[in-house]
Amino acid sequence: MLVLEFKVKGKSHQYAAIEEAIRTAQFVRNKALRYWMDNRGVNKYDLNKYCRVLAREYDLVRELNSTARQASAERAWSSISRFFENCRQQVPGKKGYPRFKKNSRSVEYKNSGWKLLDPKHIVFTDKKAIGRLKLIGTWDLAFYGTEQIKRVRLIRRADGYYAQFCVKVDVREEIEPSGNTVGLDVGLKEFYTDSNGQSEPNLRFYRNAEKKLKRAHRRVSQKQKGSANRKKAVNRLGRAHLKISRQREEHAKRLARCVIQSNDLVAYEDLRIKNIVRNHCLAKSIHDALWYQFRKWLEYFGVKFGKITVAVNPAYTSQKCSSCGTIVKKSLSTRTHICQCGCELDRDYNAAINILNAALSTVGHTET
Structure with missing residues (x-):
């Protein structure tokens, strides 16, 4: 599945109609969730049928396209099924009991309720009166057939409204094998250090923009609640x-693509970010580093280019000597690995070598 995103351009009454559609989708999702709470044994198909009941009871729901109503019910079922799966797997801590949405930002259509007039214009045909919108972007929708577009989403962001097209297409590409393998150790000092001794700097987008963000927060607090100036702030x-979110996302995506294209096997730590950020002294820096998103892009590009990605247990990767295997205890402040066997390496470099060795032994056993 390929997701193509465009910015949409319309008039003020069309933006108001999009907002109304988003609020209606949120209403349907919350109603479906309440129906599941009040009726034991309700499944996904019962929630879809309940959308027809809501359409008969409420005019605002009737104005929304039927497939958009079903998509909203499916969102409710997605949170329900995730809760059941966490309970089944006995995930430690909270299981994520489904909650009601208070500020949804998107509405999703399936096969109906919209029509492409040409590769740069789309019209929404339900009774929400969104109408014809212009698509601004570099993707060419004429390359794909209309039957390949399975979903269309309208999304509200701080800088405007966007349309996402979910296209059913094979995203795999064939590239020449490089014959290289690499292990990656992510960190806070450097974004990552590989088993070849190379490292990428951690650009710290949030930290660098923190002063600007604090100023923006102060300006919001200085405005009167409910005023137009407060909304602008x-x-x-x-x-x-x-802007910070996009910078971090693009940075992680670019690095992941380069790593995957340059190597046939990529090994990385199977980190549990949710547990690591419990250290409140490092939580902000860990979130700013975007380790989880970097891993997701590694796995995505690994599938796309047909490369092997292996998640390794992070236990003792920093403490173990990559030369002799001896455990050398060291604190976080100790940045150099020094072993009695004479091995002296940077801490992250030593960990990257251990990660690669563990991944190669795993691949050999699983015949990947």
């Missing part, structure tokens, strides 16, 4: 956060 704050 909130929007400026949202744009600042959105």
Whole structure:
């Protein structure tokens, strides 16, 4: 599945109609969740049938396209099924009991309720009166057939409204094998250090923009609640956060693509970020480093280019000597690995070698 995103351009009444559609989708999702709470044994198909009942009871629901109503019910069932799966797997801590949405930002259509007029214009045909919107972006929708577009989402962000097209297409590409293998150790000092001794700097996008964000937060707090100036200040704050989010996402995506294209096997630590950020002294820096997103892009590009990605147990990768295997205890402040066998390496470099060795032994056993 390929997701193509465009910014949409319309008039103010069309943006208001999009907001109304988003609120209606949120209403359907919350109603479906309440129906599941009040009726034991309800399944996914019962929630889809319940959408017809809501359409008969509420005019605002009837105005929304039927497939958009079903998509909203499916969102409710997605949170329900995730809760059941966490209970089944006995995930430690909270299991994520489904909650009601208070501020949804998107509405999703399936096969109906919209029509492509040409590769740069789309019209929504339900009774929400969204109408014809212009698509601004570099993707060419004419390359794909209309039957390949399975979903269309309208999303509100701080800098405007966007349309996402979920296209059913094989995203795999064939590239020449490089014959290289690499292990990656992510960190806070460097974004990652590989088993070849190379490292990428941690750009710390949030830390560098923190002063600007604090100023934007102060301006929001200085405005009167409910005023137009406060809404403008909130929007400026949202744009600042959105810029940081995009910078970090693009940085992680670019590095992951380069690593996958340059190596046939990539090994990395199977980190549990949720547990690591319990250290409140390092939580902000860990979130700023975007380790989890970097791993997701590694796995995505691994599938796309047909490369092997292996998640390794992170236990003792920093403490173990990559030369003789001896455990050398060291604190986080100790940045150099020094072993009695004479091995002296950077701490992260030593860990990257251990990660690669563990991955190669695993691959050999599983015949990957």
